[in-house]
Amino acid sequence: MRLFAVFIFFAAIYPAQANDLEMHGVPEKYWDLRNPLKPTDDNIGDGKALFEAFCVRCHGIRGMGDGPDGKNYNPPPAPLGYTINMPVSTDPFLFWSIVEGGHEFGTAMPDFEKRFEADEIWKVILYLRSGFMDLGKDE
Helix, strand or coil, X not given: CHHHHHHHHHHHHCHHHXXXXXXXXXXXXXXXXXXXXXXXXXXXXXXXXXXXXXXXXXXXXXXXXXXXXXXXXXXXCCXXXXXXXXXXXXXXXXHHHHHHCCHHHCCCCCCCCCCCCHHXXXXXXXXXXXXXXXXXXXX
């Protein structure tokens, strides 16, 4: 969690230097990853279904870390609804975080390496980038 907090702090205070921080802590094997999927309605819909099935219990419907299970964790789940638009939320960082979970940050987030195929992870990322925080307001 401390490493994540450092990312957020420096990305917010020094946005011009955010590129230097984006890969700090991300294993080199993820550095060149870019989402190969287009943000189609189908891909975003699939990402939403995966997020609702696997992520909402901790991250909450709007990704603010306030899901029913997330309230029991210390540190709490990442507030994705807020951080998704920060410079630290690069494709490599998000993919790595989902694949390897929160172990690096001392959080309870499980790894999804054996649960999701790569394209499913990319669909979740597309959903996060689609403005998902606003999508559940009227539900």
